[in-house]
Amino acid sequence: MQLASMPFNEIRLDRMSRSFGALNALRDISLSIRKGEFIALLGPSGCGKSTALNCIAGLLSTTGGGIYIDDKRIDQFKPEDRGFGMVFQNYALFPHMSVRKNIGFGLKMRSRPKAEIDTKVDEALALVRLQGQAEKLPGQLSGGQQQRVAIARAIVIEPPLVLMDEPLSNLDAKLRLEMRAEIRRIHNQMKATTIYVTHDQDEALSLADRIVVLRDGAIRQVGTPHELYERPAHLDVAEFMGFRNRFTGKVVSRQGERATVSAGSFSVSGTVAEDLQPGASAVLAVRPDDVTLSGDTPGGVSVTVEAIEYRGREYVGIARTPDGVEIIFHADNAAAPGSTVSLSIDPARALVFSA
Amino acid sequence: MTSSTLQEGTSLRQKLALRGIDGVTLLVLPSVLFVLAIFIYPFIYGLLLSFAPIREGGMFANYITFFSDPYLYNTIAATLRLAVPVTLLSVAAAVPVAMRVRLVRRQRLLTTLLVLPITLGTVLVAQGMLNYLGPQGWFSRSLMLLHVISSPLKLTNNYWGVFLSLIITVFPFTFLLTLSYVTGIDPGLEKAAATHGASAWQRFRHVMLPLLVPGLAIAFCLTFVQAFAVFPSAVLLGAPSGPTRVISIAAAQAAFEQYDFTMASAIAMIMGVVQLCIVLIVLVVRNLFYRGATSGGKG
Numbered sequence: 001m002q003l004a005s006m007p008f009n010e011i012r013l014d015r016m017s018r019s020f021g022a023l024n025a026l027r028d029i030s031l032s033i034r035k036g037e038f039i040a041l042l043g044p045s046g047c048g049k050s051t052a053l054n055c056i057a058g059l060l061s062t063t064g065g066g067i068y069i070d071d072k073r074i075d076q077f078k079p080e081d082r083g084f085g086m087v088f089q090n091y092a093l094f095p096h097m098s099v100r101k102n103i104g105f106g107l108k109m110r111s112r113p114k115a116e117i118d119t120k121v122d123e124a125l126a127l128v129r130l131q132g133q134a135e136k137l138p139g140q141l142s143g144g145q146q147q148r149v150a151i152a153r154a155i156v157i158e159p160p161l162v163l164m165d166e167p168l169s170n171l172d173a174k175l176r177l178e179m180r181a182e183i184r185r186i187h188n189q190m191k192a193t194t195i196y197v198t199h200d201q202d203e204a205l206s207l208a209d210r211i212v213v214l215r216d217g218a219i220r221q222v223g224t225p226h227e228l229y230e231r232p233a234h235l236d237v238a239e240f241m242g243f244r245n246r247f248t249g250k251v252v253s254r255q256g257e258r259a260t261v262s263a264g265s266f267s268v269s270g271t272v273a274e275d276l277q278p279g280a281s282a283v284l285a286v287r288p289d290d291v292t293l294s295g296d297t298p299g300g301v302s303v304t305v306e307a308i309e310y311r312g313r314e315y316v317g318i319a320r321t322p323d324g325v326e327i328i329f330h331a332d333n334a335a336a337p338g339s340t341v342s343l344s345i346d347p348a349r350a351l352v353f354s355a
Numbered sequence: 356m357t358s359s360t361l362q363e364g365t366s367l368r369q370k371l372a373l374r375g376i377d378g379v380t381l382l383v384l385p386s387v388l389f390v391l392a393i394f395i396y397p398f399i400y401g402l403l404l405s406f407a408p409i410r411e412g413g414m415f416a417n418y419i420t421f422f423s424d425p426y427l428y429n430t431i432a433a434t435l436r437l438a439v440p441v442t443l444l445s446v447a448a449a450v451p452v453a454m455r456v457r458l459v460r461r462q463r464l465l466t467t468l469l470v471l472p473i474t475l476g477t478v479l480v481a482q483g484m485l486n487y488l489g490p491q492g493w494f495s496r497s498l499m500l501l502h503v504i505s506s507p508l509k510l511t512n513n514y515w516g517v518f519l520s521l522i523i524t525v526f527p528f529t530f531l532l533t534l535s536y537v538t539g540i541d542p543g544l545e546k547a548a549a550t551h552g553a554s555a556w557q558r559f560r561h562v563m564l565p566l567l568v569p570g571l572a573i574a575f576c577l578t579f580v581q582a583f584a585v586f587p588s589a590v591l592l593g594a595p596s597g598p599t600r601v602i603s604i605a606a607a608q609a610a611f612e613q614y615d616f617t618m619a620s621a622i623a624m625i626m627g628v629v630q631l632c633i634v635l636i637v638l639v640v641r642n643l644f645y646r647g648a649t650s651g652g653k654g
Contacts, residue, residue: 057550079549080557092547096565096645105561106551139647153551163550 008069008160010034011193016075017064018048018055025051027218028065033161036191040198040208042240048217049197050165056195057163058082069160080109085154085192087164091146093138099149100125100134106157124152127186144175151183155192164196168203180206201240205229213237233273235283235353243285245327248355251282259352264323266301270350286350288316291329291343300342303327305335319343405621417621427622430602431629437514437589437601438582439633441521445582446575448526449533450567454559457538466534470527477524481591484520485511488592516592517599521582529578536570537563541650566649572641576634583630602626 011033018026026048033039041049054060056067058079067075074082085106093102101108103124107117125131128148138146147167154162167183168176184207187194198204204211205225213220213228221233232238235246249263259276260269261284270284294300303319308331315331319341327343335341371377408416421427456465472480488494488510495507510516540563548558586603593599602622610619 057546059546059550079546080552080554082550083552084550086547086550088543088547090541090543090650092541092543094544094548094562095648095650105548105553109548109552109554109557109561137645137647157551 008035010070011161012068012070013056013065014068015065016052016055016062016067018051018060019063025217026055026062027216029214029219030065031212031219031222033193033195035160035193038187038194038196038207038209040196040204040211041214042198042201042204042211043214043220044240045199047214049199049214051217052214053163053165053195053197056161057084057086083157083159085157085159085162087147087150087154087162087167089166089169091138091143091150091170093146093149093153095138098135098137099130099141102138102149103152103156105153110157120156121152124156127155127189128152128182143171144179147171147179148182151186155186155190158192160193162192162194164194166197166199168198169200176203183207201242213240231273232351235285235355238273238285238351238353242287243351244288245286245291247284247325249282249284251276251278251280251352254278258347261352263325264321266321268301268345268350269347270345270352271348273351274354276352276354281355283353283355284350285353286345288328289330290346290349291327292346293329293331293333293335294342294344300344301327302340302342305337305339305341307337308334310334401620401623404617405624408617408621409615410618417618418625420618421621421625427605430600430605431625433598434583434585434601434603434626435629437517437521437585437599438579441518441525441582442529442575442579445522445526445529445578446533446571449530449574450537450571452530453534453537454563456534466531469530472523473527477520477587478591480524481520481588484516484523484588484592488516488519511592513594514598517585517589520588520592521585524588525578525582528581529574532574532577533567533571536567536574539570539649540566544650565645568644569641569646572637576637579633579637580630583626583633602629 013029013031013033016026016029017024029052031039041052043049051060055062055075058075058077058081062075065075066073094105097105100121104117104121107120112120121134122131125134128151130145130148130152133141133145138149141149147170150167151164154164164183168179171179180203183196187207196204196207205228208225210222210224211228212222215236221228221237223231228237229241232241232243239246247261247263247268249261249267251259252262252267253260254272254277257271258269259272259282260267261282263284268284268286270286276282301321303321306318306320308315308317315334317329317331317335319327319329321327329343368377405417406414408414410416410420412419456462459465475483486492488508490507490509490511492511494510495504498504498508499506510519544562544566545558548562553561584603585601586607589595589599589601589604593601595604603626606619606622606626609615609622
């Protein structure tokens, strides 16, 4: 039974669950993936994102819920009968086969005619720009080239779904950026429906059409990169999206979307992300980019600079309030460590969550 | 003067160190002496002895006698008829068992059970099988009780008795070797093959087997060498003057019945050469296959 190349509209996870004994690694994951969509499963290690991917691939059986392609239920299918393509973290290329044989593996298993395999493998080689390497063994390739082979092997079978399990995490920083662009380019060209697992929010933001944030085996938030970046729904999602400054305190006033949080010796205003009334315990979270030296503007938070780093276009500083709360901020010019400065926080870009 | 000697001393030590020779290297001496005394010297002694026959006919007389007497040279074929099928069957059976055992959680318990026959020694196994498989043994009696057979099966004092006991003594060893090769293959490769559409058989045929061939060749060689040296079970369970008159029996008879140690040495040398030939053939064939890493990338 082959599902590859079959026309479909959506892949649906319906309360997919997986438990290991008493541990619920995945709880009621429900998600509709449209054809051609690029979905990133984002979360810290141990959040269940790889478990989810392995369940979808069929390498792990689910313990509840279902997986559907349109109305066809496939969660009881063996991995080889699902017809998906998968890119592994450690590439998992067959070391004894040439690049050409590796890429043609899925087609050969499907007993396609040799001429068709050759044509499709050539196309895939061109797509990942490895035309000259076809007869080499994987061991003779660099890490980035090996990952290209793995991607070509997964997409050459024209699967309804391509699964990628942290494909860039074994590459060095520079190569990771290159391959990220490469994956985006290949996706734009092939329009293969993709589920991409990562713990790196930059990868998720730059690649995905929609991001699914997982935590403790459950979905925390689903949204476009823009939605997640601008309006994370929970504090832990915000932490993942780079809201590194957090001030714990109480809501002292609220006017519409704007709330003021008192955190010890100072108070800051932000936009409410959850429904909070005055008196409620709250955490105000803000990105370092949205905390700047206020100069002479009144109403800033008075802090002592502890360290300052030059980052080319700007400076990043670490400062501490008199009560010892650490604040990371950006500045256009260097502030001397030990000096007292005033920091201003953009209330439109600071979010207030319930504590 | 003193300082220059010291300088030269240091530089010699440095030169040695660059080749990986230092004080610790001396620790290898006991084993080198052991190998020389227990293996190399007896081997050379035996080789020279085989060229000093007590009979007439020059230095090759023992070899000429061996290859002109069918009662002697047929032992090579008799031994190969036992050792080759036993080795092939052991390796062939070890692969599926190892493939399954690597997924078992209580692997150590199972492995211990399978390895037990090694610790018993060939004589004990042969003795036990003689009782179990003999005409009055449980095996035939049970089958007769169940009316599967009407007269006892002849499983001892013939080829099959030796065959079975060899399998029992040799299989655990083959299995352990094979298990280590099977578990050495990156499990991610099978997962990758499965997600790309390979059925269980295709995964074995196209991914596992090609990566196992080099290991299986080594397992074959080591098992074969053991099986070729069969002696106690060929005497106890076989027909030592008939179909299971293996080459080691010929050597033992020459040494301890005819007291011709030169002839026994010659037979031992011939035995060694036959083993070496088979091993070389297997290793040459092995070289035709992929022999690199068995993992699919960084990891």
